[in-house]
Amino acid sequence: MIQVAVFGYGTVGSGVVEVIEKNKAEINKKAGEELNVKYILDLRDFPGDPYEDKVVHDVETILNDPEVQIICETMGGLKPAYDYTKRALLAGKSVCTSNKELVATHGPELIQIAHDNQCNYLFEASVGGGIPIIRPLNYSLTAEKIDAITGILNGTTNYILSKMEKEGADFADVLKEAQEKGYAERNPEADVEGYDACRKIAILSSLMCGKNVNYEDIYTEGITKITSTDFVYAKAMNKTIKLLAQSKEEDGKFYAMVSPCMIGMDHPLSMVNDVFNAVFVHGNMLGDSMYYGRGAGKLPTASAVVSDVVDCARHIGKVIMCFWDAEKVSLTGIEQASRKFFVRVSADKAQAAKETFGNVETVDANVTGEFAFVTDVMTEKEFNEKAEKVGIISRIRME
Amino acid sequence: MIQVAVFGYGTVGSGVVEVIEKNKAEINKKAGEELNVKYILDLRDFPGDPYEDKVVHDVETILNDPEVQIICETMGGLKPAYDYTKRALLAGKSVCTSNKELVATHGPELIQIAHDNQCNYLFEASVGGGIPIIRPLNYSLTAEKIDAITGILNGTTNYILSKMEKEGADFADVLKEAQEKGYAERNPEADVEGYDACRKIAILSSLMCGKNVNYEDIYTEGITKITSTDFVYAKAMNKTIKLLAQSKEEDGKFYAMVSPCMIGMDHPLSMVNDVFNAVFVHGNMLGDSMYYGRGAGKLPTASAVVSDVVDCARHIGKVIMCFWDAEKVSLTGIEQASRKFFVRVSADKAQAAKETFGNVETVDANVTGEFAFVTDVMTEKEFNEKAEKVGIISRIRME
Numbered sequence: 001m002i003q004v005a006v007f008g009y010g011t012v013g014s015g016v017v018e019v020i021e022k023n024k025a026e027i028n029k030k031a032g033e034e035l036n037v038k039y040i041l042d043l044r045d046f047p048g049d050p051y052e053d054k055v056v057h058d059v060e061t062i063l064n065d066p067e068v069q070i071i072c073e074t075m076g077g078l079k080p081a082y083d084y085t086k087r088a089l090l091a092g093k094s095v096c097t098s099n100k101e102l103v104a105t106h107g108p109e110l111i112q113i114a115h116d117n118q119c120n121y122l123f124e125a126s127v128g129g130g131i132p133i134i135r136p137l138n139y140s141l142t143a144e145k146i147d148a149i150t151g152i153l154n155g156t157t158n159y160i161l162s163k164m165e166k167e168g169a170d171f172a173d174v175l176k177e178a179q180e181k182g183y184a185e186r187n188p189e190a191d192v193e194g195y196d197a198c199r200k201i202a203i204l205s206s207l208m209c210g211k212n213v214n215y216e217d218i219y220t221e222g223i224t225k226i227t228s229t230d231f232v233y234a235k236a237m238n239k240t241i242k243l244l245a246q247s248k249e250e251d252g253k254f255y256a257m258v259s260p261c262m263i264g265m266d267h268p269l270s271m272v273n274d275v276f277n278a279v280f281v282h283g284n285m286l287g288d289s290m291y292y293g294r295g296a297g298k299l300p301t302a303s304a305v306v307s308d309v310v311d312c313a314r315h316i317g318k319v320i321m322c323f324w325d326a327e328k329v330s331l332t333g334i335e336q337a338s339r340k341f342f343v344r345v346s347a348d349k350a351q352a353a354k355e356t357f358g359n360v361e362t363v364d365a366n367v368t369g370e371f372a373f374v375t376d377v378m379t380e381k382e383f384n385e386k387a388e389k390v391g392i393i394s395r396i397r398m399e
Numbered sequence: 400m401i402q403v404a405v406f407g408y409g410t411v412g413s414g415v416v417e418v419i420e421k422n423k424a425e426i427n428k429k430a431g432e433e434l435n436v437k438y439i440l441d442l443r444d445f446p447g448d449p450y451e452d453k454v455v456h457d458v459e460t461i462l463n464d465p466e467v468q469i470i471c472e473t474m475g476g477l478k479p480a481y482d483y484t485k486r487a488l489l490a491g492k493s494v495c496t497s498n499k500e501l502v503a504t505h506g507p508e509l510i511q512i513a514h515d516n517q518c519n520y521l522f523e524a525s526v527g528g529g530i531p532i533i534r535p536l537n538y539s540l541t542a543e544k545i546d547a548i549t550g551i552l553n554g555t556t557n558y559i560l561s562k563m564e565k566e567g568a569d570f571a572d573v574l575k576e577a578q579e580k581g582y583a584e585r586n587p588e589a590d591v592e593g594y595d596a597c598r599k600i601a602i603l604s605s606l607m608c609g610k611n612v613n614y615e616d617i618y619t620e621g622i623t624k625i626t627s628t629d630f631v632y633a634k635a636m637n638k639t640i641k642l643l644a645q646s647k648e649e650d651g652k653f654y655a656m657v658s659p660c661m662i663g664m665d666h667p668l669s670m671v672n673d674v675f676n677a678v679f680v681h682g683n684m685l686g687d688s689m690y691y692g693r694g695a696g697k698l699p700t701a702s703a704v705v706s707d708v709v710d711c712a713r714h715i716g717k718v719i720m721c722f723w724d725a726e727k728v729s730l731t732g733i734e735q736a737s738r739k740f741f742v743r744v745s746a747d748k749a750q751a752a753k754e755t756f757g758n759v760e761t762v763d764a765n766v767t768g769e770f771a772f773v774t775d776v777m778t779e780k781e782f783n784e785k786a787e788k789v790g791i792i793s794r795i796r797m798e
Contacts, residue, residue, distance in 0.1 A: 132539030140531030293688030
């Protein structure tokens with residue numbers, strides 16, 4: 001029997017206990033041994049909960065129990081998760097986490113500590129919820145040179161954008177509704193400003209290149225400025241607007257960005273609606289592949305944590321390969337990246353825009369008082385200079 | 400250094416050699432050791448080929464060389480692949496294959512022989528070409544009870560159906576064009592009659608339940624009877640027609656089928672066009688997830704074979720888990736499966752159809768001389784009885 005402890009009995013943590021109980025036949029078969037949740041660490045008590053007798057308040061009880069071999073860290077945040085994780089790994093206990101912030105901030109260090117102590121630090125649940133993406137990158141696409149990853153990595157913003165598209169509604173109204181339904185937090189900043197997606201693409205980018213992509217270096221733009229009018233234009237172009245998290249390696253340069261983008265309705269990512277997430281991966285042999293599923297939610301996320309537990313159980317005392325060195329990747333500044341831009345200007349600036357941007361493609365969506373167009377491919381720097389010269393209403397990157 | 404041999408220097412086999420050479424930096428890093436192709440087995444000579452000196456004609460040279468630890472079987476067919484694979488595994492050499500026919504026919508036996516000899520029989524490339532699906536099922540979805548798999552598993556038929564949809568063309572014309580372009584074989588039966596998809600869903604179904612699903616037990620219907628008129632109706636219903644390979648476990652009953660189906664344009668599988676493939680997996684915790692990519696082609700398929708080689712290289716002398724027992728699964732006959740059907744009858748039978756099928760939903764697509772409708776949910780048995788009574792033009796299952 002393998003003893004497991006769960007750190008944090010919130011949504012994901014209680015999901016982990018539920019998944020281990022509900023699917024125990026399948027899980028124990030695949031783990032090759034019976035798993036048992038011995039402790040649940042939480043500051044609170046849970047009177048009446050079927051697992052209330054497993055709840056402990058002192059982390060030392062768990063860290064000092066040599067029987068515990070695997071820990072699920074589902075607390076979130078850096079403190080005290082970082083300290084607890086480090087101490088667990090130093091004690092040779094594997095840690096499986098859903099904590100994207102901790103992985104994005106201290107991933108390579110914790111992986112190294114795990115490997116030095118013949119145990120593992122796994123984080124399948126930290127990106128894409130229940131979508132298997134970390135393990136495919138590490139174990140499946142091993143014959144590929146992966147040169148681009150594009151993801152819809154945040155369920156809240158994708159829900160909001162899907163609703164705005166479907167109902168022609170405005171951002172603020174949909175956000176309010178999403179908050180009432182529990183799809184968005186009362187303080188929605190981490191989601192709508194793209195910070196959550198930024199941490200996730202930092203993790204994927206690091207695995208893509210085997211070195212450390214610092215999330216603070218990634219240009220991040222949220223969806224708060226997207227309006228219902230933008231969707232009117234998108235529809236006229238047979239496109240939609242998605243918050244994309246991207247990283248790309250090109251001619252030795254490494255780009256990463258989180259930003260709303262216009263994508264064609266024939267792109268598989270355009271079909272990823274509501275709270276679903278997807279990750280598009282390009283490899284030099286395989287070409288395009290995509291991984292799609294529920295990017296959040298109690299049970300999908302818990303299922304991903306438990307799949308890591310099964311992996312740890314099968315590798316007690318052995319190190320599972322993971323290439324993510326502490327060496328920092330220098331990202332190329334976004335101002336050097338080239339693409340087309342969708343631009344809106346007031347009608348009186350149509351002529352100036354045409355003159356400044358040159359060869360533009362007009363977008364006609366019957367919006368009065370405006371002139372809208374798509375530029376040629378140009379760098380962000382070049383675009384920003386021209387846009388400032390003309391004075392634009394808004395712009396959205398074309399993917 | 401790990402010595403590798405390739406059995407069969409055709410499209411996939413030469414792709415394997417190319418991938419190992421082209422991505423050797425990535426591959427050797429992930430394998431943890433340098434891989435070297437020592438032999439290529441083929442009856443032919445390849446004068447002028449950069450690897451011509453590696454070509455041998457006698458399998459004994461390879462089987463008797465203790466240095467060879469991993470074999471890529473890319474010959475296809477049962478003879479002599481079955482015999483060669485068995486002997487290699489008995490000699491403790493791991494085998495990585497793209498041979499779906501061999502895996503579907505002798506999978507559990509070969510896996511058992513491998514495990515008895517502390518080596519591995521891996522077959523990521525046998526289903527979905529370059530899409531990682533075998534490994535996610537075996538390693539990633541380990542906390543799930545998977546209860547349904549639905550796939551677009553054949554690139555040729557998907558190319559044909561996509562073309563028919565886009566161009567309003569008829570099956571025979573598109574097939575001819577696909578043959579000219581090399582997307583369809585001169586003898587297209589294995590693809591267009593669904594036999595290829597059948598073997599692939601047999602493999603996925605077996606992994607889903609851990610027992611053996613015999614491909615000969617799977618109801619299989621091809622796309623040869625689909626017409627341009629069917630697509631006219633599909634469009635009127637905002638649907639499309641795809642060749643789906645499905646398996647489902649429900650109330651202890653296990654269904655599997657290959658058949659053209661109408662699917663809604665909002666279903667992610669409806670976006671899978673041309674030679675792309677996708678596998679939709681439903682788990683009891685995760686809900687829906689999907690894996691999408693190039694289902695065939697030299698380099699994508701070779702990349703999948705080489706990812707297995709990397710896995711074998713990391714597990715020399717160790718068994719990689721794979722649950723696929725020889726115990727046979729009893730499939731429930733398709734006549735017991737329930738669904739809606741799209742039906743076309745000649746105009747003069749409209750009244751009889753309405754009376755016989757009861758509550759039907761008329762489909763209006765301005766096709767003269769016909770009456771078309773969608774039935775209520777009913778079993779295949781019930782449907783067939785009613786259809787025979789009325790005398791129908793055709794029917795397509797609704798998904």
